[in-house]
Amino acid sequence: MVVDDEKSSRDRVALAHEEIGSYDASYYETQLVRAIESLLSPLGWDYTDIQKELSGVRDPELTDFQ
Numbered sequence: 001m002v003v004d005d006e007k008s009s010r011d012r013v014a015l016a017h018e019e020i021g022s023y024d025a026s027y028y029e030t031q032l033v034r035a036i037e038s039l040l041s042p043l044g045w046d047y048t049d050i051q052k053e054l055s056g057v058r059d060p061e062l063t064d065f066q
Helices: 025-043 045-057
Strands: none
Touching: 025 045
């Protein structure tokens, strides 16, 4: 498990049998978005579109102001 993606030494990962205090959530988020992008790119979605959708941020539409 990646515990700190910023490090390049043995401190970057923890083995399955080691006690893990925390993990690098941003590393796994990036990997997840990249995997989703490979599935949705034929439909016109890119990395930015997917991140925006996952964050809940969206561009307002005229129908939102009725």
